[in-house]
Amino acid sequence: MAKNDPTNASNVRKDRIVTNSQGNPINEPFATQRVGQHGPLLLQDFTLLDSLAHFNRERIPERNPHAHGSGAFGYFEVTDDISDVCGSAMFSEIGKRTRCMVRFSTVGGEKGSADTARDPRGFSTKFYTEEGNLDWVYNNTPVFFIRDPSKFPHFIHTQKRNPQTNLKDADMFWDFLTTPENQVAIHQVMVLFSDRGTPASYRNMNGYSGHTYKWSNKKGEWFYVQVHIKTDQGIKNLNNEEAVKLSGENPDYCGQDLFKNIQEGKFPSWTVYIQTMTEEQAKQQSFSVFDLTKIWPHKEFPLRRIGKMVLNENPQNYFAQVEQVAFSPSHTVPYQEASADPVLQSRLFAYPDAHRHRLGANYHQIPVNCPYASKVFNPAIRDGPMNVDGNLGSEPNYLSSAKSYSYIQASKPIQQHQEVWTGPAVPFHWATSPGDGDYVQARGLYKVLGRTPGQQQALAHNVAVHVAHACPEIQNRVFSMFSRVDKTLGDNIKREALSLAPRRSTNPQAKL
Numbered sequence: 001m002a003k004n005d006p007t008n009a010s011n012v013r014k015d016r017i018v019t020n021s022q023g024n025p026i027n028e029p030f031a032t033q034r035v036g037q038h039g040p041l042l043l044q045d046f047t048l049l050d051s052l053a054h055f056n057r058e059r060i061p062e063r064n065p066h067a068h069g070s071g072a073f074g075y076f077e078v079t080d081d082i083s084d085v086c087g088s089a090m091f092s093e094i095g096k097r098t099r100c101m102v103r104f105s106t107v108g109g110e111k112g113s114a115d116t117a118r119d120p121r122g123f124s125t126k127f128y129t130e131e132g133n134l135d136w137v138y139n140n141t142p143v144f145f146i147r148d149p150s151k152f153p154h155f156i157h158t159q160k161r162n163p164q165t166n167l168k169d170a171d172m173f174w175d176f177l178t179t180p181e182n183q184v185a186i187h188q189v190m191v192l193f194s195d196r197g198t199p200a201s202y203r204n205m206n207g208y209s210g211h212t213y214k215w216s217n218k219k220g221e222w223f224y225v226q227v228h229i230k231t232d233q234g235i236k237n238l239n240n241e242e243a244v245k246l247s248g249e250n251p252d253y254c255g256q257d258l259f260k261n262i263q264e265g266k267f268p269s270w271t272v273y274i275q276t277m278t279e280e281q282a283k284q285q286s287f288s289v290f291d292l293t294k295i296w297p298h299k300e301f302p303l304r305r306i307g308k309m310v311l312n313e314n315p316q317n318y319f320a321q322v323e324q325v326a327f328s329p330s331h332t333v334p335y336q337e338a339s340a341d342p343v344l345q346s347r348l349f350a351y352p353d354a355h356r357h358r359l360g361a362n363y364h365q366i367p368v369n370c371p372y373a374s375k376v377f378n379p380a381i382r383d384g385p386m387n388v389d390g391n392l393g394s395e396p397n398y399l400s401s402a403k404s405y406s407y408i409q410a411s412k413p414i415q416q417h418q419e420v421w422t423g424p425a426v427p428f429h430w431a432t433s434p435g436d437g438d439y440v441q442a443r444g445l446y447k448v449l450g451r452t453p454g455q456q457q458a459l460a461h462n463v464a465v466h467v468a469h470a471c472p473e474i475q476n477r478v479f480s481m482f483s484r485v486d487k488t489l490g491d492n493i494k495r496e497a498l499s500l501a502p503r504r505s506t507n508p509q510a511k512l
């Protein structure tokens with residue numbers, strides 16, 4: 001790593017003379033100024049006030065989803081020529097390396113929650129490219145629970161705590177997911193309750209773009225793209241009981257595993273692939289490419305290798321580099337764009353908004369977020385709290401046409417031949433796919449699970465032990481939802497769930 005690389009947090013003071021926040025030396029860090037030996041404290045004791053006041057401000061708001069996570073630095077290396085699909089500079093030649101930072105996370109739990117909780121895992125990567133920062137803000141599952149962003153806060157709330165009891169609540173969880181218009185989630189629920197819902201480590205899981213993106217080449221041709229980041233360590237999962245046991249014994253199990261392996265020089269790596277689809281092909285699919293609950297079948301859209309990602313450097317400081325790292329799908333480079341997937345479109349707004357709330361308007365100036373391999377020059381993005389990069393000095397605060405302040409406009413290609421959207425502005429209810437469409441891929445996954453002995457049974461068991469905590473009315477909805485995927489699956493869940501817990505009354509007062 002270059003010495004002047006601002007993502008390096010190891011640049012600590014070398015002289016180690018203890019000072020206050022203003023650099024004034026402190027003779028006695030463990031003594032307070034008092035009147036006489038036992039008299040009251042003095043307001044003039046800046047050393048004490050400085051440290052107490054800063055202590056009160058040590059915490060920043062935790063992320064709402066994805067609060068608990070671990071990260072590391074590394075590089076992406078191009079292994080194959082994809083100039084026919086994407087003109088981004090980071091892919092310009094085979095062997096080219098781009099520094100990157102990855103943060104893995106769980107989704108629903110708070111910052112101190114357990115690594116091994118049944119939950120999707122976030123898999124976010126920031127690439128420090130010469131065209132500016134590119135973020136791939138992915139998960140370890142190829143699909144998601146919703147395809148309309150208006151449902152996101154509702155859905156996430158059902159994974160959090162009951163407003164009255166402050167407890168995780170199986171009724172809230174399954175009530176939302178089994179409501180007919182939310183059963184679009186079934187595919188992701190199947191992934192979540194397979195053993196992939198409890199990965200054995202961050203090193204042993206894949207990352208998926210989930211969303212469709214649009215990539216284009218320098219000739220102006222464009223493609224729908226899905227990205228797959230496949231672990232070279234092999235997929236390894238915990239079973240439900242192993243995961244529960246580890247949650248108690250070592251809640252930071254996956255973070256520890258990642259740090260330890262990198263520390264010992266056992267650098268985890270992933271091979272990166274893409275699937276591509278033309279606009280014409282997209283029109284012929286039985287599903288929409290903008291539907292985040294659907295995958296593109298491998299047979300029709302084979303994976304094409306593009307590169308490899310290696311994590312070979314632990315953070316020097318967790319808060320500076322992992323807690324403050326700020327990803328967004330809207331941080332992107334020429335030739336890589338968001339598609340019209342509505343959930344992705346909403347994330348383009350929501351992520352930077354979350355960072356402005358957590359870190360401030362100048363979150364891009366924090367070293368780990370700084371596009372240091374490129375250069376920020378925009379006189380309109382100025383001032384604001386915690387502006388620490390010189391604020392463009394005496395530059396005018398607008399783009400000036402004066403000769404002495406001439407500026408250059410990038411020759412970034414404008415893709416003129418992409419989709420054309422027309423129509424009235426209407427509330428669109430993308431509730432259910434025609435026929436049984438939302439169950440087709442869930443059934444496909446059930447068959448995939450059948451290829452590995454014990455995996456279909458593990459799915460039934462993992463649902464049963466969870467839904468055993470729900471009330472009878474909601475349990476019945478769960479049994480019939482899974483029976484729509486496969487009758488035996490529904491029956492197996494029902495048998496085990498009912499054997500585990502006496503059916504509770506539907507009276508909400510009896511819930512506790």
Ligand code: NDP
Nearest residue numbers: 142191194196206295296297298299441442444445448449
């Ligand atoms: P394929 O038979 O070509 O692919 C099946 C894929 O399923 C595998 O390549 C693997 O993806 C994934 N898989 C294997 N075991 C599990 C598991 N226990 N839990 C979750 N995923 C698993 O069939 P299709 O491409 O037609 O997909 C069939 C089903 O497989 C889909 O409905 C989807 O649920 C699931 N799947 C498909 C993916 C895709 O992008 N096509 C990606 C992941 C899952 P991987 O190699 O990525 O681990």
